[in-house]
Amino acid sequence: MRLLDIGMNHKTAPVEIREKLASDDMLDYLVRLDSVKEAISLKTCNRVEAIVVTDNEDRARRSILSYICRIGNLSQENILNFVYIFKDLDAVRHIFRVASSLDSMVIGEPQILGQVKGAYAEAVKKKSTGVILNTLMHRAFHVAKKIRTETGICEAAVSVSYAAVELAKKIFGSLADKRVLLIGAGEMSELTARHLMSNGAKEVIVANRTFERAMELASKFNSYPISFDEIPAYLLEVDIVITSTAAPDYIITTDMLKGISRKRRNKALFFIDIAVPRDVDPEVNKLDSVYVYDIDDLKGIVQMNMEQRRKEAMKAERIIEEEVLKFKRWLETLDVVPTIILLKNKAYSVLERELKRSESKLRDLNPKQREAVFVLCKSIVEKLINDPILFLKSKAGRPTVDTYLDLTKKLFNLDQQQGERIYEDSRHKFNNR
Amino acid sequence: MFGSICFKLAIFFYIIASAGLIVYTIKQEKKLFDIAFLFLVIAFSFHTLFLIYGYCVFGTAPVLDFRSSLSFFSWTLILVYFFFFLKFRLRILGAFVTPFSTFLILISSMFSISKAPVKPIFKTIWLTLHVGTIFIGNALFATAFIVSIMYLLQEHYIKAKKLTFFYRRLPSLTTLDNINHYSLIYGFAFVTAGIITGAIYAQIAFGKYWQWDPKEVCSLITWILYAALIHEKLAVGWKGRKAAIMSIFCFLVLSLSSISTSLWTEGYHNIKNLGLLG
Numbered sequence: 001m002r003l004l005d006i007g008m009n010h011k012t013a014p015v016e017i018r019e020k021l022a023s024d025d026m027l028d029y030l031v032r033l034d035s036v037k038e039a040i041s042l043k044t045c046n047r048v049e050a051i052v053v054t055d056n057e058d059r060a061r062r063s064i065l066s067y068i069c070r071i072g073n074l075s076q077e078n079i080l081n082f083v084y085i086f087k088d089l090d091a092v093r094h095i096f097r098v099a100s101s102l103d104s105m106v107i108g109e110p111q112i113l114g115q116v117k118g119a120y121a122e123a124v125k126k127k128s129t130g131v132i133l134n135t136l137m138h139r140a141f142h143v144a145k146k147i148r149t150e151t152g153i154c155e156a157a158v159s160v161s162y163a164a165v166e167l168a169k170k171i172f173g174s175l176a177d178k179r180v181l182l183i184g185a186g187e188m189s190e191l192t193a194r195h196l197m198s199n200g201a202k203e204v205i206v207a208n209r210t211f212e213r214a215m216e217l218a219s220k221f222n223s224y225p226i227s228f229d230e231i232p233a234y235l236l237e238v239d240i241v242i243t244s245t246a247a248p249d250y251i252i253t254t255d256m257l258k259g260i261s262r263k264r265r266n267k268a269l270f271f272i273d274i275a276v277p278r279d280v281d282p283e284v285n286k287l288d289s290v291y292v293y294d295i296d297d298l299k300g301i302v303q304m305n306m307e308q309r310r311k312e313a314m315k316a317e318r319i320i321e322e323e324v325l326k327f328k329r330w331l332e333t334l335d336v337v338p339t340i341i342l343l344k345n346k347a348y349s350v351l352e353r354e355l356k357r358s359e360s361k362l363r364d365l366n367p368k369q370r371e372a373v374f375v376l377c378k379s380i381v382e383k384l385i386n387d388p389i390l391f392l393k394s395k396a397g398r399p400t401v402d403t404y405l406d407l408t409k410k411l412f413n414l415d416q417q418q419g420e421r422i423y424e425d426s427r428h429k430f431n432n433r
Numbered sequence: 434m435f436g437s438i439c440f441k442l443a444i445f446f447y448i449i450a451s452a453g454l455i456v457y458t459i460k461q462e463k464k465l466f467d468i469a470f471l472f473l474v475i476a477f478s479f480h481t482l483f484l485i486y487g488y489c490v491f492g493t494a495p496v497l498d499f500r501s502s503l504s505f506f507s508w509t510l511i512l513v514y515f516f517f518f519l520k521f522r523l524r525i526l527g528a529f530v531t532p533f534s535t536f537l538i539l540i541s542s543m544f545s546i547s548k549a550p551v552k553p554i555f556k557t558i559w560l561t562l563h564v565g566t567i568f569i570g571n572a573l574f575a576t577a578f579i580v581s582i583m584y585l586l587q588e589h590y591i592k593a594k595k596l597t598f599f600y601r602r603l604p605s606l607t608t609l610d611n612i613n614h615y616s617l618i619y620g621f622a623f624v625t626a627g628i629i630t631g632a633i634y635a636q637i638a639f640g641k642y643w644q645w646d647p648k649e650v651c652s653l654i655t656w657i658l659y660a661a662l663i664h665e666k667l668a669v670g671w672k673g674r675k676a677a678i679m680s681i682f683c684f685l686v687l688s689l690s691s692i693s694t695s696l697w698t699e700g701y702h703n704i705k706n707l708g709l710l711g
Binding site: 167169170171172173174262265266267268285288289291293297300301304 | 594607
């Protein structure tokens with residue numbers, strides 16, 4: 001049994017190829033392959049991956065690659081430039097990294113875990129997963145959660161609008177009851193205002209050179225528009241001002257704000273200047289209780305936070321290495337499981353047969369005594385096979401394991417064929433749960 | 434014997450708690466804070482035991498020499514921190530207050546223990562009331578001082594757009610300003626109560642409410658300074674930077690005057706004249 005992960009992401013393949021693959025039902029194809037025992041297909045806007053468990057790695061790989069060639073309209077020669085292929089533990093590591101958002105375009109973005117869970121749920125619905133992928137995916141969810149809580153890869157804003165919201169929180173603490181004045185219109189300024197609102201801000205008042213535009217925008221925020229001449233009056237009342245006009249000169253000057261601080265009873269005033277060229281005179285930042293951040297400052301913060309996340313990602317990689325090792329140990333025990341089950345079955349069938357044979361002699365016993373005899377026999381059997389089982393488990397993953405498995409089968413006269421059937425049965429039982 | 438064991442254990446655990454809180458501030462792992470906070474509670478408990486023991490031995494609050502009054506002051510600082518922790522859940526404040534308090538108690542341990550008998554004039558509940566309220570008031574002013582420093586740091590980082598180590602760890606400006614505000618108001622109330630109980634005590638002990646003792650004069654001056662600050666806050670709406678700077682200035686005046694009047698000026702508040710050393 002081998003684990004195989006074949007896929008492409010935003011780094012390896014252009015969006016034209018990814019979207020072609022994303023629109024096709026890959027899981028359906030994977031399930032129909034003979035060489036594939038378990039399968040999951042993960043498709044997001046940044047990646048397409050096939051995760052499979054196979055008993056014929058070569059065939060499975062060729063089938064999946066030819067599928068990608070066909071759907072992605074690629075030639076056999078250059079396909080390897082666009083895809084990556086991970087085997088066994090490398091595949092485990094890759095899946096853990098994807099789920100923990102270490103492989104994402106923006107490290108630490110929160111959506112990917114949901115998308116991985118969705119892909120798994122779809123596979124479970126189509127009954128295409130088994131013991132290995134079930135365990136692997138649950139492990140991946142666990143790792144992702146652990147990394148989220150134990151490292152800072154999801155902290156610190158990595159977009160301009162979120163960086164502005166974070167700053168506002170550092171100044172005001174809670175944003176509840178805070179009033180926002182939006183001067184000028186623009187996608188980013190509107191987004192920032194929206195983020196402020198969803199973080200508790202009370203209202204967003206809109207000012208614009210063209211009053212119609214102001215009215216239109218204000219209705220989006222359920223508030224009211226004001227004219228440009230009213231801005232100085234409103235500066236006495238609001239807490240946060242977002243500016244993004246196309247004006248060539250400063251709209252907010254130090255003269256406008258001088259003496260304002262006393263009237264505002266020293267309440268803090270925060271300017272978020274998204275406009276280029278700037279709308280707020282940078283000198284304003286020197287006034288008491290007034291803070292000005294322009295677009296370059298905010299971009300600088302985003303840059304710094306990205307750097308911070310990259311540092312935290314190193315911690316995350318360590319956690320992943322630990323988890324890969326744990327998963328490796330679990331995978332190794334899988335080799336000895338069929339023999340252990342055989343051994344147990346043999347022991348219990350002997351127990352059952354012998355009890356049946358003594359049936360006539362035990363007839364006179366009362367139910368309590370019968371129970372005692374049964375428990376006695378059972379515990380003798382279990383004690384006897386316990387040491388061999390522990391021994392086999394301890395040899396799991398060692399190069400000599402096959403010799404010991406063979407020896408065990410010979411010693412106890414276990415049937416090889418039956419063992420494989422039992423493994424398949426337990427797999428199906430697992431699937432149909 | 435029992436007292437000195439408690440005192441030493443308290444110092445020992447204070448040092449561990451301080452170290453833990455500083456490491457927490459750097460590493461930002463909540464588990465570390467929980468452990469350090471537990472050590473702080475243990476240290477505080479031993480310190481409390483030590484004070485109770487002192488009270489029983491002397492028959493009055495153990496505040497009559499420089500050593501014990503400094504140790505009592507550091508105890509009230511931690512007490513005040515516990516209250517603010519319950520109200521604001523501000524972990525980082527502990528990383529500032531605890532080392533400061535530990536520093537004070539370490540200084541106090543360097544002074545010798547006086548063995549002179551306590552004058553009967555001190556064996557009254559009025560001394561405990563007077564010193565207790567004054568010290569809690571001063572501890573609140575000290576908290577205001579520490580929080581104001583934190584405020585100026587945080588404001589500097591935001592203005593200068595240096596969003597690094599301290600910016601990430603310090604709370605919002607509004608939170609710091611609020612704590613400064615509460616500490617000043619409550620501190621002022623306690624100090625006022627302390628001055629009143631002191632006057633009553635003086636009337637009972639000396640037959641005079643007010644004797645223009647150097648410490649009394651200095652306290653009056655700092656009381657007026659704090660009164661002015663609170664007036665500006667409430668009437669004019671002083672906030673943030675201005676309030677923080679004034680709070681720092683007031684506390685510097687307060688600590689200078691109280692140390693100098695305890696040690697170097699003549700007057701009945703002087704440690705020497707409390708009758709323990711002579």
